[in-house]
Amino acid sequence: MPITPATAAHSSSNGTADAILLELVDEDGVTIGTAEKLAAHQPPGRLHRAFSVFLFDAHGRLLLQRRAAGKYHSPGVWSNTCCGHPYPGEAPFAAAARRTYEELDVSPSLLAEAGTVRYNHPDPASGLVEQEYNHLFVGLVQSSPRPDPREVGETAFVSAAELAERHARDPFSAWFMTVLDAARPAIRELTGPAGW
Secondary structure, eight states: OOOOTTTSOEEOTTSOEEOOEEEEEOTTSOEEEEEEHHHHHSTTOOOEEEEEEEEEOTTSOEEEEEEOTTOSSSTTOEEOSEEEOOOTTOOHHHHHHHHHHHHHSOOOSEEEEEEEEEEEEEOTTTOOEEEEEEEEEEEEOOSOOOOOTTTEEEEEEEOHHHHHHHHHHSOBOTTHHHHHHHHHHHHHHHHSTTOO
16 A cells, blocks of 8 residues: 555654544544544444535636545545545534645635535445545635645546536546535535536
8 A cells, every 4th residue: 555645644743653543423423432544444444524625616617636646545536626534623624624725725715514424435446445424515716726746636627517527437436426416505505507
């Protein structure tokens, strides 16, 4: 497995490595503990807190990202603007804003909660499992992304029709359609007549 920022351990001030921890939750999204990130994704997966962000430009086009080829989970596939996991005790909204900036070097001009969705998606390529209680966010972006190449292979702004064409021909993350469909009511409210 390649070592990437997602799988590499953090260095603490005393030089030892700290594991990346995720919040484990129950079916209602109540925190029940923590687990190391990779261990939480090993089959059958442990239910943990996550977030997904959908950012749109002034024309109602969705900002997609292709995950970097070196990612340990779902490398090289297209997905929503940004997704990830809050640190234990970190608010999902704060985590979504933080990771959007870290991965894409953009700060949304608007970011709003769009509900939650619970899913269980195995990734056949890696053998890992996304067993997630996912907090959804929609928003607007006014600046051009400058992706971190360790995290993002490329980006694209797409209309609803262009997304349908791309989804039919290109590989997407296993969770993409689940989170997109769950966020659609908030997306339609945000984008108006853009066809979402």
